[in-house]
Structure formats: C-alpha cells, structure tokens
Amino acid sequence: MENYFQIKPVGDCAIAIEFKNEISEEINNNVAALKSSIENAQIEGVLECIPTYRSITICYNPMLISFDELKDGIEKFMNESGSSNETEARVYIIPVCYGGEYGPDLTNVASANNLRHQEVIEIHSSVDYRIYMLGFTPGFPYLGGMSDSIATPRLKQPRTKIIAGSVGIAGKQTGIYPIDSPGGWQIIGRTPLKLFDINREIPILLEAGNYIRFQAIDEEKYREIEKEVKEANYICETESITRGGV
Amino acid sequence: MTSVRVINPGMYTTIQDLGRTGYQQYGMPVSGSMDHFAHRVANLLVGNAQNEAVIEMTIMGGTYAFDEDLFIAITGADMNPKLNGKNQIGMWRSVSVKKGDRVTFGAAKKGCRSYLAVAGGFDLPLVLGSKSTYVRGRFGGLEGRILNKDDLIRVKEKKQDNQNLNGRFIPAGDIPEYEKAVNLRVLLGPQENYFTRKGIADFFSFPYKVSKEFDRMGYRLEGKKVEHESSADIISDGIVKGAVQIPGHGNPIIMLADCQTTGGYTKIAHVINTDLWKVAQLKTGDTIRFEAIDISDAHEIFRKREQKILEMIEGFSHKRLKDDKDFKLNINSQSFEVKINEVSSLK
Numbered sequence: 375m376e377n378y379f380q381i382k383p384v385g386d387c388a389i390a391i392e393f394k395n396e397i398s399e400e401i402n403n404n405v406a407a408l409k410s411s412i413e414n415a416q417i418e419g420v421l422e423c424i425p426t427y428r429s430i431t432i433c434y435n436p437m438l439i440s441f442d443e444l445k446d447g448i449e450k451f452m453n454e455s456g457s458s459n460e461t462e463a464r465v466y467i468i469p470v471c472y473g474g475e476y477g478p479d480l481t482n483v484a485s486a487n488n489l490r491h492q493e494v495i496e497i498h499s500s501v502d503y504r505i506y507m508l509g510f511t512p513g514f515p516y517l518g519g520m521s522d523s524i525a526t527p528r529l530k531q532p533r534t535k536i537i538a539g540s541v542g543i544a545g546k547q548t549g550i551y552p553i554d555s556p557g558g559w560q561i562i563g564r565t566p567l568k569l570f571d572i573n574r575e576i577p578i579l580l581e582a583g584n585y586i587r588f589q590a591i592d593e594e595k596y597r598e599i600e601k602e603v604k605e606a607n608y609i610c611e612t613e614s615i616t617r618g619g620v
Numbered sequence: 621m622t623s624v625r626v627i628n629p630g631m632y633t634t635i636q637d638l639g640r641t642g643y644q645q646y647g648m649p650v651s652g653s654m655d656h657f658a659h660r661v662a663n664l665l666v667g668n669a670q671n672e673a674v675i676e677m678t679i680m681g682g683t684y685a686f687d688e689d690l691f692i693a694i695t696g697a698d699m700n701p702k703l704n705g706k707n708q709i710g711m712w713r714s715v716s717v718k719k720g721d722r723v724t725f726g727a728a729k730k731g732c733r734s735y736l737a738v739a740g741g742f743d744l745p746l747v748l749g750s751k752s753t754y755v756r757g758r759f760g761g762l763e764g765r766i767l768n769k770d771d772l773i774r775v776k777e778k779k780q781d782n783q784n785l786n787g788r789f790i791p792a793g794d795i796p797e798y799e800k801a802v803n804l805r806v807l808l809g810p811q812e813n814y815f816t817r818k819g820i821a822d823f824f825s826f827p828y829k830v831s832k833e834f835d836r837m838g839y840r841l842e843g844k845k846v847e848h849e850s851s852a853d854i855i856s857d858g859i860v861k862g863a864v865q866i867p868g869h870g871n872p873i874i875m876l877a878d879c880q881t882t883g884g885y886t887k888i889a890h891v892i893n894t895d896l897w898k899v900a901q902l903k904t905g906d907t908i909r910f911e912a913i914d915i916s917d918a919h920e921i922f923r924k925r926e927q928k929i930l931e932m933i934e935g936f937s938h939k940r941l942k943d944d945k946d947f948k949l950n951i952n953s954q955s956f957e958v959k960i961n962e963v964s965s966l967k
Contacts, residue, residue, distance in 0.1 A: 383915050384809075384890055385806075385807055385862045385890025385893065386890070386892045386894075386915060386919060409645075421642070422641055422643075423644075423645055424644045424857075424858035424860075425645055426855075426857040426882055427856060428855055429857045430858070433644070436919045437923065508645065509647045509856065509882025509883075511647060511756075512757055513646060513647055514647055516856065516882075572747060572748075572758075577646075578646035578648075
C-alpha cells in the first residue's frame, strides 16, 4: 500500500509524523497503528503522543533522545510494520434521548432537511461514526461519517451554555459536548453518559481510532441510566469490530 | 498541620507543578507553571523536587500567612515581597519565615509571574498525576480553581533540615533579567510552506507587541500581518506549547501552558523550550522579535540550561548567604541604606 509520510520537528521537544493531507479512515488507521507501535516500543525519552486525523505529534525529552535518533526509529517502524495490519476496534454504544428538552433543535434539523423527527433520529443513529481524534476540550470526539441528508448549518445565535452530554450537528459534522460549554451546534439530543469525568479512574470515555453508535432511548431509560452513571454502576456497552485491513 | 493561609489571593493565582503529562491524546491540556526556570529554581532553594507544586502569581501578588516555622523561596517577577508589611524579602534565595508571619506581594515591577515555593511542598491530591490547576477544566490544584481569600493550603509534613536549607541562594549572574523587549528563538515550521516568502520575511523582521489578550492559554500578538499563500486553515493536528499559530487575520498567537491539544490554524514556527520563560514574563505592550535557529542549536541551548541547573545545585554545597547586614552610607552628604549579603564558603 502507499504509505507516504513526512517527519518534521515541532519545536525542540516534539516531532510530527504527517501522512497524506486528507481526512480518510485509511489514513487515520495508519495513525492509530503507528501510535500503538510507538507506545508498545516504550522508547526512552518519548513522553506522549497526540494522534490526530492524519498526523501524530510525539513529545520527547531532548536530554534523553535526539531528533535524529527518534526520526530514525520512526522510519524503521514505518518500513517494518507497513501499518496495514488489521486491528481490533471498539464501537461505543451511546444512548441518546432525542428531541424535546434534551434536543431542542431536532425540529430545526428536521425542517431544514424536509424530514420527520423520527427520520432524523433513524438516520443519525444508523451509522457507526469514526472517532478520528480527541481534542479541543477534554474528551471531545472529532467524528466522521454523518449522512449529508441531516446536515444543518449552525445556530445563528450560539447558546451561552450547552449541557454536557448534548449531541449536536454543525454543518456536516456531529459531536457530543463533554463538558458544559457555550456553542452554536444544533442540539438534537442528549446522552446520560459522561464523556469526561475527572473523578472516574479513566476520566475520558472514548479513545481515538474507534467508533461511536448512537442508540435512541426514551426519557424513562435516560433517567435510569443517568442514575446508574451517577452511582458509577453503568458500563458503556461496546462491540468489537475489525478495522484497517487492506 | 502546617498550612499556608491565603489572606489575599492577588489577581490570578494558581497552584502549578511542571504539568500533566500523558493525557494530551484525550484532549487534556498539559498546564503547569508558565516559567519553568523560576519554578524549578524556587523548589531547589527549599530542597524540594523540581516538579513540586508552587504558587504562581500573575501581575499582582497576594498575601500569605504561615502557621509554622518554614523555609520558603520566591523567584520570578519582583512583586516587592515583604515580611509582615515591613522588611523586604530577598528573592532567589531561601528565606526562613516564623509561625504567624505574613508575606505580602505587590505589583510586578518587571516581568509578570512570581513563584512561591514552600519547603516540603503542598499536600494536594494528584489529578492524573499532577497538582497543576487547569481552571477551564475545573480540576487540579486547589479544587480546580484560582486561589480565594481564606483558602488553606496544606504543606507536606517533612522534617526540615534547616542547616541544609539556610542561606541557599542563586548568584546574581544567574538570575534572569525580565526585559520589556525580548528576542525569541524559534524553529521554523511545520507549516511554513503555507506562507508567502514575504510573510516569512516579515515575521522575522518586524517586532510584535503583546496585545491585551494574554493568559496561561496563549499570548495574542499584534504587528505586521503575516501573509498566507492561500489558506490559514489546516486539517486539525496536535498543538504543543511554544507553537506560533497564524490564523486568517495574520496576527501571531503563541500557545502556552493551558493551550488546547489540537487546532486547525497554520503554525509558522515554535518558540524553543528554553525561551518560553521569556514569554511567561511579558505583559501587554511588551515587544517580541523572532529569530530562527536550527534544531541542533536549540538542543545545545537546552543542554546548557540543564547544565546550569546542575551547577546551581552544586553551588548550594559550596556557598551560602550569611545574614543580611544593613549599613547607612553617607557620600557627599547624601545618605544611602545598603543591604549587604555576605557569602560564606563551605569547606
């Protein structure tokens, strides 16, 4: 397979490995594969990685490893692994209560696309969305794969507070707000799950390179799960799938 | 239980260690002190690990009361620290405070951020491996927020080796000068090819002023607009501190301790790690010039700084300050008050 990449310094304490300049699952698979090889190799002096759509930024301590040593090491990985191996991925099942007070903009999305509420919900919850990366705020997933048939422009007047867990649409993107924040996305529903909870052993629910599937629930179920989440009794349901293979 | 009581928090005061490593892939900013050099030195002066949490004050410092005898050290910007409102407290040296003492800070004369370290360090929970406060995420430090009046910050109980801490100091020549105009050394890229040749030349030729918007997340600069070839946007990728972003408006933004982990603006250059303290000590109206160096020079500068820190530690075992002596001098019928720190050599 074509495995184009470039290695560049990012200041004196980080290095970036950039793949082809486009958003695609194949390229993002290369990112995920390289990230796990780097982590498994436990290279002395490598502090952490930031995987994104089409690149990885690696932070390092120049007292422990030089730019050239790190660059050579990564080139070796790339040549050896080819990073086209099939790997296991998870689909996180995210329960969402659509419409009503949980999703005040469901009506906007439906009317902008000449659909009924139920049709929007079915389209939105019928796809496995790729988590290309996490960033922006702790635990915010950059998702790909939403159907153009429910694409809707942002609100003209952004809200000053959107409640954590809100699921929204902005243009051709869909996403979930991990923490209360201002924003202009069309809010179509809300999940009782916490994408970010600093008091949890693993504060961030999602991991890049995996997938999300929204599952429509009613208000009663929402309250039930919300209670379980509060009591730390809820485990996010996941499904195993295979990604990457060429 | 030893603790520090906040009598007056100052303008924007937080608890910071050297940052939260390992969670950027989940979108968690690193945080940590803005001026690592001043922070590390403050800890060394009171015998702490360099990563121990300290109090970071911004522009206007606060007032702190101590309920036990304790060694402290103050570094960074000179905010005119005083003991019980009277005597000047020496900076860049260990200072012994007594039970009931109050240390007061005013406005920064030069620079922007001051650091207060206490021997033993602060007894605060680690959140994802760090005591650093990330105010936007409401976690770390003291309850994830800036310090407030009447906060009690517990100090770790540790047997104080007074003999060992007494009189530790940093020689005058090693104390950084906080200038209002600085040169920042940068490595070009990684998106330098998004700019016109003129844009890059302008970036390195013109001075940039620190705007009114500067905080722990980043410093927005104003000056000659840096011209893009066509687009200012990239597919979002990783951001590390020191990144110099140029959005569509053409004015640079230097990303700092609390910066987000990812972003979609072009990055023309990165300030070298060893020069970030200079940015941390700038305020509105101060000016920056950028100067390109290559990575081997940057790493040489990095090594020299680490060497300098080792020499400072080494220095503690050779030389100590004796107690201050105050003199009155009369020269040509003008009188001067002179404080003399006698340095003693340890054998």
